[in-house]
Amino acid sequence: MQQFRTLNTRGAIEMCSYQLKQWFYVKRPNEFVGREHYELRESDFSPQLSKNEVLIKSEYISVDPYMRIQQAATHSWEPPHPLNTVQGAVVVAKVLESNNDNFQPGDWVTGYIGWQTHAVVHGNELQTLDPEQADIKTALGILGMPGRTAWFGLMEAGKPKPGETVLVSGAAGAVGSLVTQFAIKAGCRVVGIAGSEEKCEWLKTLGVDVYFDNVGGMITDAALTSLNLRARVVICGQISQYNGGLDTPEVGPRFLHQLLYKRVSVHGILARDFTHRMAEMIEHVAPWVKAGEIEFKSTEVCGFEYLPDTLAGLFEGQNIGKAIVRVV
Amino acid sequence: MQQFRTLNTRGAIEMCSYQLKQWFYVKRPNEFVGREHYELRESDFSPQLSKNEVLIKSEYISVDPYMRIQQAATHSWEPPHPLNTVQGAVVVAKVLESNNDNFQPGDWVTGYIGWQTHAVVHGNELQTLDPEQADIKTALGILGMPGRTAWFGLMEAGKPKPGETVLVSGAAGAVGSLVTQFAIKAGCRVVGIAGSEEKCEWLKTLGVDVYFDNVGGMITDAALTSLNLRARVVICGQISQYNGGLDTPEVGPRFLHQLLYKRVSVHGILARDFTHRMAEMIEHVAPWVKAGEIEFKSTEVCGFEYLPDTLAGLFEGQNIGKAIVRVV
Numbered sequence: 001m002q003q004f005r006t007l008n009t010r011g012a013i014e015m016c017s018y019q020l021k022q023w024f025y026v027k028r029p030n031e032f033v034g035r036e037h038y039e040l041r042e043s044d045f046s047p048q049l050s051k052n053e054v055l056i057k058s059e060y061i062s063v064d065p066y067m068r069i070q071q072a073a074t075h076s077w078e079p080p081h082p083l084n085t086v087q088g089a090v091v092v093a094k095v096l097e098s099n100n101d102n103f104q105p106g107d108w109v110t111g112y113i114g115w116q117t118h119a120v121v122h123g124n125e126l127q128t129l130d131p132e133q134a135d136i137k138t139a140l141g142i143l144g145m146p147g148r149t150a151w152f153g154l155m156e157a158g159k160p161k162p163g164e165t166v167l168v169s170g171a172a173g174a175v176g177s178l179v180t181q182f183a184i185k186a187g188c189r190v191v192g193i194a195g196s197e198e199k200c201e202w203l204k205t206l207g208v209d210v211y212f213d214n215v216g217g218m219i220t221d222a223a224l225t226s227l228n229l230r231a232r233v234v235i236c237g238q239i240s241q242y243n244g245g246l247d248t249p250e251v252g253p254r255f256l257h258q259l260l261y262k263r264v265s266v267h268g269i270l271a272r273d274f275t276h277r278m279a280e281m282i283e284h285v286a287p288w289v290k291a292g293e294i295e296f297k298s299t300e301v302c303g304f305e306y307l308p309d310t311l312a313g314l315f316e317g318q319n320i321g322k323a324i325v326r327v328v
Numbered sequence: 329m330q331q332f333r334t335l336n337t338r339g340a341i342e343m344c345s346y347q348l349k350q351w352f353y354v355k356r357p358n359e360f361v362g363r364e365h366y367e368l369r370e371s372d373f374s375p376q377l378s379k380n381e382v383l384i385k386s387e388y389i390s391v392d393p394y395m396r397i398q399q400a401a402t403h404s405w406e407p408p409h410p411l412n413t414v415q416g417a418v419v420v421a422k423v424l425e426s427n428n429d430n431f432q433p434g435d436w437v438t439g440y441i442g443w444q445t446h447a448v449v450h451g452n453e454l455q456t457l458d459p460e461q462a463d464i465k466t467a468l469g470i471l472g473m474p475g476r477t478a479w480f481g482l483m484e485a486g487k488p489k490p491g492e493t494v495l496v497s498g499a500a501g502a503v504g505s506l507v508t509q510f511a512i513k514a515g516c517r518v519v520g521i522a523g524s525e526e527k528c529e530w531l532k533t534l535g536v537d538v539y540f541d542n543v544g545g546m547i548t549d550a551a552l553t554s555l556n557l558r559a560r561v562v563i564c565g566q567i568s569q570y571n572g573g574l575d576t577p578e579v580g581p582r583f584l585h586q587l588l589y590k591r592v593s594v595h596g597i598l599a600r601d602f603t604h605r606m607a608e609m610i611e612h613v614a615p616w617v618k619a620g621e622i623e624f625k626s627t628e629v630c631g632f633e634y635l636p637d638t639l640a641g642l643f644e645g646q647n648i649g650k651a652i653v654r655v656v
Contacts (some may be wrong), residue, residue: 069585076589216584238585249581256544257397259402259596266426266594268587 002235016097017046018057023115023307025071025087028080032244032315033068035308038087047120049099055120056093056109062140063089063310063323064174068242077270086312087307090145092129092136093119103128110139115307117327134289135296141322142178142296143282145271149236150178152274152283155268157234157295158210162187165207169193170214174322175236179299180313185288192321193219193315216240217252224255233266243315297321302328344425345374346385351443351635353399353415359571360643363636366415375448377427383448384413384421384437387644390468391417391638392502392652395568405598414442418473420457420464422445424429431456433621439468443635445655462617463624469650470506470617470624471610473599476508477564481611482514482529485595486538490515493535495551497521498542502650505625507540508626513616521547523645544568545580561594571643620632625649630656 009115020043027037044298067089070081081088091113095103100123103109108129113119129136134143150202154174166183168280170176171192183190191206203222207256209231211223216238241250258265274281288294299319301310304327348371355365375383395417398409409416419441423431428451431437436457441447457464462471469475481503488494494511498504499520511518519534531550537559539551544566555561569578587594602609616622628645629645632655642651 042557069589213584216582220584225505235584235588238582238588241582241585249583251579252582253577254566254569254580255577256541256548257564257569258596259594260563260598262596263398263598263601264596266584266587266592268584268590268592269593270588273591307624309582 017044018044018096018118020045021047021117021304022086022203023304024042024084025081026084028073029068029243031073033071033243033308034312037071037083038303038308045099045118047118049120052100052123054100054103054109054121054123054126055097056091056111056120056126057096057118057134058091058093058113058304058327060092060137060140061089061115061134061304061307061325061327062143063307063325065237065239065242065314066312067311068315072242075235077272086116088112088114088139092124092139098123102228103325108136108138110144115304117304134286136296137324138289138296140324141174142285142294146174146322147178147285148274148278149269149271149283150175150182151285152197152277153234153236153269153272154179154182154210154212156274157269158212158232160186160188160210163189164209165189165191165228166189166210166212167193167203167206167226168214169219169223170213170237170239172297172320173214173239174298174319176212176214178294179236182285183210183212183292185294193306210234212236214239216244221253221255224258227258227264229260230263231262231263233264235266235268239315297318298324300324300326302326304328334436335368345372346424346446348373349445349632350414351632352412353409354412356401356411357396357399357571360635360640361399361571362640365399366636367620368633373446375425375446377425377448380428380451381448382423382428382431382437382451382454383425383440383446384419384441384443384454385424385446386419386421386444386632386655388420388465389417389443389632389635389653389655390419390466390473391635391642391653392473393565393567393570395639396643397617401572401573405600414444416440416442417467421454426451436464438464438472443632445632460488462614465626465652466624468620468652469502469626470613474502475613476602476606476609477597477599478503478510479563479613480599480605481564481597482510482538482540484602485597486540486560488514488516488538488614491517492537493517493519493556494538494540495519495521495531495534495536495554496540496542497547497551498565498567500625500648501542501567502626502647504540504542505649506622507564509622510613511538515620538562541562542567545578549581549583552586554591555586555592557590559590561592563594563596567643575581627651629653632656 024039026039058231095107111126166188172194180192206226212234214237217240298321352367354367358619414591423435437454439454494516500522508520534554539561542565
């Protein structure tokens, strides 16, 4: 069964024909994910829209570390991503045809459309974007899932107070680069770690009040020994653990006794838990974006065919900020 | 410098003479603690009490797992226990002589007196116990530090709701045996684990809402894979990690990514953080104790000379409930 409707065969009226490209997820990776786990399928299609349906063309497609979690055979927050379906992903798209009063051709929209150039979806699955309000690509970053993760993870679970020290791992990534900026706005001293593990020894000399963790592994081992009394640890991502780590976890030093001595709290958070509170976040963050006070960093790859390579690149630290593939 | 005043040499009036026995902590253990890390010293002393001082005779002396944490050379919640001082411990004692209006000979008191048969202390360091209110030994257990740990750890950090499943490791121990009973009072389904690691596989089939952890290690590895969505983990103790584990931590499977998927919160708690709220706990728990609705389990060893052995026994699982040495 295919996750995304791309073709509507009901009805008899011939419509425009489009060249559809889709990346199917066909094989579970055991370690690193790459092109060999995907299959590019091309076809012509001539969609006929039912009532309330919209035909969209993807313009910007999201590539995120969480995709690798879903590829494990293990249930994480949801069942594993099914094989032989289009890879799931958030997309920024343009409306080509509409049979829904809320959407007109030319509108910018976003939704969980997947790695495909076109799709026919019910209007309820889309949200309209206002290009006057903010760059439409921010829907994949600061005003989308990564922004939600960074904002609510930091503010709700991290509870930063002015003058505190916030340590951010994966600080150059999509979420981390936003957390660092939000923490500065909150009046904190911010230390960002990106890339190598050389800084682990140095980290041990830091006194950390909030540790916002995107990476896990050795950097986190070092960070956990640097926590201040009543520190808060936000577990947002563990990218170092995703490549095969779900079924056969890595080993590392046991640290729970340190949480005891320092009375630390650790909170695992997922962006989806805060979806219903986006308006609250937008109220704070959108004015900063409009005023250019928060930088939305992204690494843009041009070409639908590079989607699997861009995903693989996330685990090699190739991106700065949000990884986005532009469909050209 | 000695931690506890046992001898007052000021003044000239000769007082009664007592046979004083003290266990000095003289050597840091690298692995398991035992008699070889202590020295028994005996002396006669004839205390003369200054204004507000009290001479007490220890009757029941506490032996607790946290003592081993303090014996590591590492700073935990406080500096390491100094060498060549009397081993610190809470004691239930009887007043022999008093130069303080709040205490009369024959009164029962409790305080952080250490492993010694007698001590001269300022009255401010003592709390009076009412034997009519509850068995005086409960001051070392359900109405003392272990009770405070169990009550506030479960209620404040664990936040149990009726019908939820509470898993308790170290369930036969001083704290664990109370947590299980408090959790039942809170309307929860309670699963207690005591002793062997055989149950680890079985644990994985459980759905746990609150995990109250006294032990750490392999049992905790298994428990963490059995957590329900939004579970709360209370880190109260990690007894499996104390024997040499502070400076050279054991390794175990990395699990932080699981906290993410399940949006788990982990809280390290120490009894001392709730000392100022004891009245609140007593209000709930003392009536249960008086009515015999909560069982205060203890393992009582007779003989001051067995203090180090009783401490060593904690790490071999020899005690059921609170370990107490009776001075005879």
